[in-house]
Amino acid sequence: MSVEVVIAEREVRAAFRGADAFFASSRGITIPVPRLRAVGVMSRLDAHRECSKLRLPGTALPGVLRAGSYGRGDERQLWCVHRAEQVLVLDLIGRPYCRVVLEVADPAGLAGRIGALI
Numbered sequence: 001m002s003v004e005v006v007i008a009e010r011e012v013r014a015a016f017r018g019a020d021a022f023f024a025s026s027r028g029i030t031i032p033v034p035r036l037r038a039v040g041v042m043s044r045l046d047a048h049r050e051c052s053k054l055r056l057p058g059t060a061l062p063g064v065l066r067a068g069s070y071g072r073g074d075e076r077q078l079w080c081v082h083r084a085e086q087v088l089v090l091d092l093i094g095r096p097y098c099r100v101v102l103e104v105a106d107p108a109g110l111a112g113r114i115g116a117l118i
Helices: 019-024 044-049 107-115
Strands: 003-007 011-016 028-032 036-043 055-061 065-070 077-081 086-092 099-102
Touching (some): 003 107, 019 077, 036 044, 036 107, 086 107
Antiparallel strands (some): 003 011, 036 086, 065 077
8 A cells, every 4th residue: 555645734645656656647636625525434345336437547456456537527536545445535625536535554543633624
């Protein structure tokens, strides 16, 4: 897992490192706090069900990896998830992404820390 999440006073940064940056075709995202609508934890399978299958650009290996941009327009999501059962979900306001889904070591703890900013 090569996602580093940094929480600052006015923003949350998710940096994709190593091969994850390649697979996601992204180095990550910086989210200003006013763009955060909600934060939570959900099962990887539930998150998959709520996401488009349209990959633009990204990598998908079923059961192994889902990284990159999925969907388009107002339904676009950014993913960087390997095999975690639980994932961190950041719901956003505006574009380019409506949701960011990340595999992190402690999704519940991180969700609580980010939720305190909202």
